[in-house]
Amino acid sequence: ATPEELKRIAAEKALAFVPENEYIGIGTGSTVNEFIKVLAVSGKQIKGAVSTSKGTSELLAQLDIPEVQLNEVSRLAVYVDGADEINHSLQMIKGGGGAHLNEKIVASMADKFICIADERKYVSRLGKFPLPVEVIPMARSMVSRKLVALGGEPELRIGFTTFNGHQIVDVKGLDLSQPVTMEDKINQIPGVVENGLFAHNAADVLVLGTAEGAKVIEP
Numbered sequence: 277a278t279p280e281e282l283k284r285i286a287a288e289k290a291l292a293f294v295p296e297n298e299y300i301g302i303g304t305g306s307t308v309n310e311f312i313k314v315l316a317v318s319g320k321q322i323k324g325a326v327s328t329s330k331g332t333s334e335l336l337a338q339l340d341i342p343e344v345q346l347n348e349v350s351r352l353a354v355y356v357d358g359a360d361e362i363n364h365s366l367q368m369i370k371g372g373g374g375a376h377l378n379e380k381i382v383a384s385m386a387d388k389f390i391c392i393a394d395e396r397k398y399v400s401r402l403g404k405f406p407l408p409v410e411v412i413p414m415a416r417s418m419v420s421r422k423l424v425a426l427g428g429e430p431e432l433r434i435g436f437t438t439f440n441g442h443q444i445v446d447v448k449g450l451d452l453s454q455p456v457t458m459e460d461k462i463n464q465i466p467g468v469v470e471n472g473l474f475a476h477n478a479a480d481v482l483v484l485g486t487a488e489g490a491k492v493i494e495p
């Protein structure tokens with residue numbers, strides 16, 4: 277099965293976790309796009325979806341799924357999103373798509389975080405995928421030096437500006453054996469807006485697309 281087929285297998289299974297007539301949050305990326313397409317044809321009624329990127333908003337509009345702004349709701353029943361890596365505690369590296377700031381905000385409002393992914397993303401240890409860190413442009417060099425001091429090798433994501441007007445450095449080589457500690461350490465650097473470690477905000481359920489079908493994994 278191709279990665280695209282595995283993403284669709286996960287997306288279809290994830291539908292079962294979406295309650296009727298509730299507000300939901302939806303993340304960003306190709307796996308999420310499969311989920312949005314499946315949701316659109318499922319006939320499942322939701323009150324509205326909070327988006328996390330331009331791309332997601334465009335697809336929601338295209339498929340007539342009502343979008344609501346985060347400021348209009350006080351709670352989300354579920355948040356559905358992909359990941360670049362997810363470990364066995366359902367802690368994640370996210371941000372490959374550059375939307376991890378909005379994703380972490382919207383995810384924090386949901387009662388349940390459902391991660392959907394193809395099996396390549398499921399790892400025993402985080403850190404093969406470079407960690408995206410959203411930074412304020414005027415502080416980029418200082419932040420990069422601090423990330424080097426933490427053991428990282430930061431690389432500017434050239435020509436990319438985030439939804440909120442910031443830059444992203446992708447950091448290789450960090451020791452992510454203590455994901456919660458590192459998530460906090462990086463976010464304490466002045467000039468860092470948010471990093472792609474979802475350790476405090478781990479997923480509640482992982483729906484994994486595998487060659488043997490969809491696997492539902494809870495920590």
Ligand code: DER
Nearest residue numbers: 305306307358370371372373
């Ligand atoms: O940016 C993100 O965190 C996305 O969820 C992401 O990286 C996963 O993208 P994919 O579903 O296209 O692999």
